[in-house]
């Protein structure tokens with residue numbers, strides 16, 4: 001059994017993988033008091049993993065907490081922490097400095113290459129929304145980074161005198177209240193980013209992951225495949241390669 005862990009800028013995601021299959025995805029907002037103790041209670045029901053795969057772009061202090069929980073439960077357990085490279089598992093990284101590509105983005109590319117034949121625009125709808133284009137022959141074409149849904153809302157509330165921080169509203173469209181106008185405006189910015197990218201790159205299909213993937217999929221005027229385990233699937237590819 002492998003424990004796969006993805007630390008983003010908002011949430012910790014994890015899943016157990018057995019025989020090459022990634023199980024149910026768990027996700028938690030780690031910006032809460034008592035997070036490490038809570039995580040320990042969740043993980044202590046698991047058998048000792050053979051290996052823990054870690055992908056982290058979030059706060060180093062939270063990563064330290066997570067690793068401390070793992071090491072206290074399973075002393076000496078092997079930890080695999082892959083890095084973005086110039087090429088791996090049939091994918092060629094387009095970045096001028098390949099190690100600078102976020103590891104979550106790199107792992108999503110590796111998983112897409114293995115599990116989804118064809119040309120894909122991979123959209124990770126997390127704290128940030130990232131888009132990465134992957135050609136049919138495994139060549140990453142580069143990508144885009146923009147603020148995610150919650151971040152856009154937070155910035156509007158933070159950067160203006162009167163705008164409130166709004167939750168998801170019932171209707172999407174032209175707002176008749178400040179709350180509705182913000183919610184629809186931010187969601188339109190997100191789907192507009194995705195649809196505009198597809199207009200410029202028409203021969204790519206959409207493959208989405210991240211906490212807002214399903215929400216945005218439902219609002220897009222184009223078809224999209226959602227795979228919320230994409231990053232963890234890429235992480236498992238690296239853990240298995242390390243074991244061979």
Ligand SMILES: Nc1ncnc2c1ncn2[C@@H]1O[C@H](COP(=O)(O)OP(=O)(O)O)[C@@H](O)[C@H]1O
Pocket residue numbers: 007008009010011012013027029125126127128148149150151209210211212
């Ligand atoms: N239950 C939830 N708690 C927190 N955020 C959520 C939840 N459900 C959806 N979201 C959305 O998902 C985003 C985080 O997605 P995620 O992929 O976990 O991000 P990251 O990898 O950056 O931590 C949040 O910004 C928020 O918009």
Ligand SMILES: CC(C)(COP(=O)(O)O)[C@@H](O)C(=O)NCCC(=O)O
Pocket residue numbers: 007008009010057058100101102103104105124126127128129130145148
């Ligand atoms: C772009 C990101 C902040 C996205 O993080 P997330 O929204 O998943 O928390 C992360 O992939 C990152 O820190 N990337 C490094 C810079 C880059 O990819 O160019």
Ligand SMILES: [K+]
Pocket residue numbers: 008104124126210231
């Ligand atoms: K992510």
